[in-house]
Amino acid sequence: MAFGHKHILGIEQLSREDIQLILDTGDAFKEINSRDIKKVPTLRGKTIVNAFFEASTRTRLSFEIAGKRLSADTVNIAGSTSSVVKGETLEDTAKNIEAMAPDIIVIRHGHSGAPHYLAERVGCSIVNAGDGAHEHPSQALLDLMTIREHKGTIEGLEVAIVGDITHSRVARSDIYALTRMGARVRLAGPGTMIPPGIEKLGNVVVCRNMLDAIDNADVVMMLRIQLERQSKTLLPSLREYARFYGLNPKNIKLAKADAIVMHPGPMNRGVEISSYVADGVQNVILDQVANGVAVRMALLYLVSGVEAMETQQG
Amino acid sequence: MSKLLIKGGRVLDPAQGLDKSCDILVEDGRIAAIEANIDAAGVETIDASGRLVTPGLVDIHVHLRDPGLEYKEDIVSGTQAAVAGGFTAVACMPNTKPVNDSLAVTRYILDKAATEGHCRVFPIASITKGLAGDSLAELGELREAGCYAASDDGKPVASSEMMRRAMEYARPFDMTIVSHAEDLELVGAGVMNEGPVATELGLKGIPWVAEDAATARDIMLAELTGCHLHVAHVSTKGSVELVRQAKQRGVNVTCEATPHHFTLTDEAVRGYNTNAKMNPPLRSEQDRLAICAGLADGTIDAIATDHAPHHLDEKNVEFNIAMNGIVGLETALPLTLQLVRDGVIDLTRAIELLTSGPARCLGLPVGRLEVGAAADITLIDPEQQWTVAADQLHSKSKNSPFVGWSLQGGAVCTIVGGRVAFART
Numbered sequence: 001m002a003f004g005h006k007h008i009l010g011i012e013q014l015s016r017e018d019i020q021l022i023l024d025t026g027d028a029f030k031e032i033n034s035r036d037i038k039k040v041p042t043l044r045g046k047t048i049v050n051a052f053f054e055a056s057t058r059t060r061l062s063f064e065i066a067g068k069r070l071s072a073d074t075v076n077i078a079g080s081t082s083s084v085v086k087g088e089t090l091e092d093t094a095k096n097i098e099a100m101a102p103d104i105i106v107i108r109h110g111h112s113g114a115p116h117y118l119a120e121r122v123g124c125s126i127v128n129a130g131d132g133a134h135e136h137p138s139q140a141l142l143d144l145m146t147i148r149e150h151k152g153t154i155e156g157l158e159v160a161i162v163g164d165i166t167h168s169r170v171a172r173s174d175i176y177a178l179t180r181m182g183a184r185v186r187l188a189g190p191g192t193m194i195p196p197g198i199e200k201l202g203n204v205v206v207c208r209n210m211l212d213a214i215d216n217a218d219v220v221m222m223l224r225i226q227l228e229r230q231s232k233t234l235l236p237s238l239r240e241y242a243r244f245y246g247l248n249p250k251n252i253k254l255a256k257a258d259a260i261v262m263h264p265g266p267m268n269r270g271v272e273i274s275s276y277v278a279d280g281v282q283n284v285i286l287d288q289v290a291n292g293v294a295v296r297m298a299l300l301y302l303v304s305g306v307e308a309m310e311t312q313q314g
Numbered sequence: 315m316s317k318l319l320i321k322g323g324r325v326l327d328p329a330q331g332l333d334k335s336c337d338i339l340v341e342d343g344r345i346a347a348i349e350a351n352i353d354a355a356g357v358e359t360i361d362a363s364g365r366l367v368t369p370g371l372v373d374i375h376v377h378l379r380d381p382g383l384e385y386k387e388d389i390v391s392g393t394q395a396a397v398a399g400g401f402t403a404v405a406c407m408p409n410t411k412p413v414n415d416s417l418a419v420t421r422y423i424l425d426k427a428a429t430e431g432h433c434r435v436f437p438i439a440s441i442t443k444g445l446a447g448d449s450l451a452e453l454g455e456l457r458e459a460g461c462y463a464a465s466d467d468g469k470p471v472a473s474s475e476m477m478r479r480a481m482e483y484a485r486p487f488d489m490t491i492v493s494h495a496e497d498l499e500l501v502g503a504g505v506m507n508e509g510p511v512a513t514e515l516g517l518k519g520i521p522w523v524a525e526d527a528a529t530a531r532d533i534m535l536a537e538l539t540g541c542h543l544h545v546a547h548v549s550t551k552g553s554v555e556l557v558r559q560a561k562q563r564g565v566n567v568t569c570e571a572t573p574h575h576f577t578l579t580d581e582a583v584r585g586y587n588t589n590a591k592m593n594p595p596l597r598s599e600q601d602r603l604a605i606c607a608g609l610a611d612g613t614i615d616a617i618a619t620d621h622a623p624h625h626l627d628e629k630n631v632e633f634n635i636a637m638n639g640i641v642g643l644e645t646a647l648p649l650t651l652q653l654v655r656d657g658v659i660d661l662t663r664a665i666e667l668l669t670s671g672p673a674r675c676l677g678l679p680v681g682r683l684e685v686g687a688a689a690d691i692t693l694i695d696p697e698q699q700w701t702v703a704a705d706q707l708h709s710k711s712k713n714s715p716f717v718g719w720s721l722q723g724g725a726v727c728t729i730v731g732g733r734v735a736f737a738r739t
Contacts (some may be wrong), residue, residue, distance in 0.1 A: 012514075090632060111632040112516035113586030132634070134516030169516060196519070197510025 003302040007119045007126040010135035013058065019144065019181060024147050025298035032069055033293055043072035046304055049097050050076045052108040052129070053090075058265055058289065059129050059138070063106050066296035073101075090114060091121050098122045103304055107131070112169075125303040133167050138299060139264055140173035143293040144181060146284050147219055149291070150260050155182035159256070160213040162245055163223025163272055164193040170264045171223060172201065179203040188213035189223075189245060192234040195252040210245050217255045221262045222247050222273045238271050246276040252282065260284045317341050318732060319354045320546035323362025323693065327369055327683040328666035338367060340689040343732035348685060360727060360734075362693055366661075369669040369683050370402025370433075370690030370730065373643060374676050375467070375546055375570060378404070378435070381422060383412025387623035387710045392643070393432040395621070395709040397736035399643040400725030402690035403434040403673075403680045404621075408445070409468040415440040415451040420459040432735045433728075434690070436678055438466040438492065441480045447472055448535035450483060457487040463676045465492035467546060468593075470528055472498060477532060479571050481541035490542045490676050493554065495534040496594070500524035503565065505634055507580040507595040515583065517633060520595050526552035533560045536567055544675050545569035550603035551595035558613040568675040569608075570618040573642060573649040574715065576605045576658075582715055588629045589715040592622065606658045609667060616672035619646045623711030641709045646704075648721035653698055655722070659695075693727040695738075699725060 003021055014022075032040055048067040052060050060076060067074035079093070090109075097105060104125045107115050112132030119126045130136040147154055159178050165171045166188055178185050179202030185196065187198065188210040199206055207213040214220050225241060235241055247261065261273075261283045269275045278285065325348060326333050328497040338345060378392040387395075396404050406423065408414035411530050414423065420437045427435035439461035443449050445468070453464055464484060470493070471477040481491050491531055497640040501524045506512050508519025529545055534554055536543035548569050557569045574592065579599050590596055608614040622639025627637050643732040647668065654664050673681030680690055704712035728736040 089630070090629075091411045109632075111634045113633050116586055117632055132516045133518075172514070172516060195513040196508060200510045201514060245499065 006303060007115070008137050008299055008303060009119060009126065009128050011137045011140050011173045011180070012135065014180070016180050019141070019177060022141055022295065022298050022302060023145050023148060025302060026141070026295040029297040029301070030291070030294040032297070038069050039071060040047050040069065042154050042301060043067070043070035043073045043304060046072040046104070047102040048072045048074045048104045048300065049102045050074060050104060050106045051079070051097065052076065053079045053114070054110045054130070056108050056130070058292070059108065062289070062292040063296050064127060066293050066300055070297055070300060071298065080308065089185070090117060094118050094122050098124060104300060113180070127299055127303060130169055131173070132169065133168050135173045136169040137173050138296050139170050139290065140177035141299070142288055142295045143174055143221070143262060144177050145290045145291040145295050146262065149287065150198060150284055154178065157183040157218040158186065158216065159183050159219040159221065159272070160188065160217040161221045161223065162187045162188045162210050162213055162247065164225055165189050165198060165223070166193045166195040167226060168223050174221065175201045175204055186213040186217065190235060190241070190272055211251060211254060214251060215254045219260055219262060220247060220255050224264060224266065225272050227268065227269055242271050246272055246274060247277050247282070249276045252277050262288060265289070317354065317357040318689070318729070319352060319357045319359040320362050320691065321359050323365045323367035325367045325601050325683065326662065328662045329369070329670035329682045330684070332683065334661065338683070338691065340729070340732045342687055345685050345687055345689050348683060360693070364695070365726060366665075366694040368539045368665045368692050368694060369681050370692050370728065371400045371647065371668045372403045372672040372678065372681050373401045373619050373621065373646065374405040374616060374672040374678070376404040376621040376643065377405050377409065377623065377639070378406040379410060379623060380426070381419065382515060382543035386625050388433065389426045390432070391433055391708065391710045392621070392623070393427065395641070395643040395707065397432045397728040397730065398708045398725070399645070400647045400692040400694060400728055401433060401643060402692065402728060402730045402735070403436065403678065405436040405438050405463065405676055405678070407465060407467045408438055408440040413440050413444050414438070417452070417455050417459050419454055420461055424460055432481065433730050434680065436676070437442065437461050437723070438467070441471055441491065444474065445469060447476060450480060450589055453484055453489055454487055455648065457489050461489070462678055463490040463492050463544065464574070465494065465546065467494045467644055470494050470496045470498065474531060474535070476628070478535050478539065481535055481539040481543070485539060485541040488677065490544050493529070493546045494545050494546050495525055495532055497524045497527045500527065505591065506583050507597045509580060509598055511580045511583060515586065515621060517583070520611055522550040522597065522601070524554055525550045525594055526561045527557060529553045529556050533565060537565045540566060542566045542568070545570050547575065547594055547618070548605065548614065549575045549597050549601060551601045551619060554604045554608040554613055558608065561613065566614040569613070570616040570672065570675060571605045571609060571614045572618060572620045573646045574640060576602060577649050578602070578611065578652065578715060586633040587715065588631070588633055589640055589713050589717070591633060591636050591638055592620070592640055593638040606653065608658050609653065610663070616675050617646065617650055617667040618672060619643055623709050624713045625711060629713050639713070641707065641711055641714050644707050645716045645721065647694065647725060648723045649716070651723035652721070689729060689732040691729040692725050694723065695726045696723045698722065698724050698726070
């Protein structure tokens with residue numbers, strides 16, 4: 001099956017078949033990461049620019065490793081959205097990068113819609129590595145890959161997502177991805193962090209409290225509480241947050257016995273997730289990180305439109 | 315003695331209940347006669363057959379950006395856009411550089427408009443010095459100089475005490491206070507209407523209550539002080555209802571709505587379209603329908619464009635940091651006529667909302683076709699089909715969400731003080 005997308009701007013643009021293809025491709029690439037020589041020539045001669053205008057360690061590293069394992073030349077630039085204030089527009093920055101003829105720009109940006117803005121203005125492929133509170137498609141895809149690995153399927157699963165939904169691009173992408181693959185999503189979080197109309201994004205129920213959300217769930221996804229972003233009007237204290245919206249050894253018992261626990265990282269231990277759960281037998285958090293490399297290899301491969309899948313056997 | 319005959323049109327003046335086929339004779343810039351079959355051999359004649367002949371359109375909410383921000387618009391280009399859109403009078407907001415909080419700036423605007431402008435310009439004074447919200451501008455002197463109204467448009471007067479005193483002070487000068495009703499704390503860092511579209515796009519929302527709460531406050535202050543309050547650009551169902559109820563209990567309040575708020579909803583923001591970013595933001599379909607109902611039942615007194623030119627560089631950026639506002643002078647008339655075709659309002663009401671309605675809101679001496687009055691007249695072709703093209707807009711700025719739209723109806727000839735200020739060729 002052909003992949004018809006030049007850009008990955010969000011999960012919203014992807015069909016069930018597209019997602020299926022990305023996951024299958026990711027599964028196929030995963031084996032490379034356990035070889036002695038973790039490199040295939042698939043994207044040899046391709047140039048990938050990782051343009052991260054917002055701080056990121058894990059996602060940037062993951063995209064860089066994914067590119068390198070496919071033999072692409074990867075270059076990282078870091079900036080901040082404040083460079084706009086200093087003078088250069090995002091369009092000028094992007095056009096300067098484009099003038100050096102990269103094949104793919106992977107962009108992380110604090111403003112929602114920044115990847116769409118670039119996709120309209122440059123000729124190369126754009127891969128969204130997280131834009132504002134909008135989408136984080138590669139995170140949702142690695143989540144799906146991890147769930148599929150542990151549960152065999154996504155269809156019919158009950159998935160709880162708990163935390164700050166309003167400011168979470170992970171939540172939005174996961175809602176699209178999960179419901180498109182046939183899961184049911186339950187959301188819970190402080191009243192100040194549930195955005196209006198969120199249930200219109202997919203097969204979503206907003207629960208009154210966290211316990212209702214995780215009750216009998218197959219998957220429990222905890223979101224990072226972004227300490228640096230919160231104003232004082234949204235939460236009284238982290239102590240109270242941990243009490244009502246933190247996952248701990250007691251409330252995790254409400255989920256199915258074989259439920260898996262996920263977190264996009266970085267974790268605030270003792271706030272949204274207790275160390276007993278984060279390190280417990282149900283956690284698949286490092287599987288998520290490992291699968292992140294494989295699924296990003298799949299994305300880079302698919303958007304670059306390289307024909308021969310067999311080159312990976314090298 | 316210069317004369318002009320407008321012959322054979324359908325003359326429509328809602329203020330006088332006038333709607334008949336007749337001619338208008340203009341002498342020395344004033345209307346000399348409105349009669350059937352005026353015989354004026356040798357006089358310059360405009361054939362108005364098939365045209366609507368209405369009082370010159372009046373836009374009471376325009377940003378001309380002059381002085382200080384001429385890279386966006388100036389009095390010449392802004393009034394050129396106005397007459398191209400059928401407007402013969404505009405009221406311009408004081409958020410220029412410097413702010414119109416002084417006699418000097420008001421005189422500058424009036425002088426430049428008189429010598430270089432294409433239509434009448436009525437400057438609106440700021441309520442507070444420098445739009446800073448903490449001390450009253452010299453409203454008495456500004457009123458004398460020709461400011462019929464005062465507004466801190468672009469930002470609200472946040473202090474309730476300041477707004478109360480402004481109304482008390484303005485009242486004996488017969489000055490209208492124009493409210494930009496917005497609770498800035500509720501707006502926060504919001505960039506579009508709060509709701510499902512904002513949630514989906516990951517953009518911070520501005521809730522309706524930010525407007526309604528401020529509208530309610532200003533209506534109550536008008537009730538307390540007896541000052542005439544005009545509420546600018548109502549965009550929510552709640553604001554329309556608040557004004558409706560206030561009018562029913564006799565509060566001295568009027569309000570306006572913009573063509574974009576009765577035409578578009580926040581769906582237009584999809585794709586991060588910065589030409590759909592303005593303040594107040596495009597709202598929900600429910601709000602849009604409430605504005606249409608308010609236009610029909612008389613709650614809303616005027617259509618005003620909030621013409622807000624911005625340079626391409628200020629819009630060609632990420633949505634979060636794009637400037638608020640769109641140009642509107644050249645699309646207001648066809649968008650209003652679309653309401654007639656859609657059965658929302660009738661033609662007479664549509665013209666009223668663009669002429670005597672807005673004039674009454676600020677007490678401007680325009681908006682009527684009367685013998686002896688200044689000959690400000692607009693000839694409209696209600697059937698004309700045209701497509702909005704950025705390079706054909708007369709405004710210096712092209713920030714319109716309607717570029718590319720096919721519209722119907724437009725001004726074919728705009729006459730200001732008996733002089734043809736615009737003629738479509």
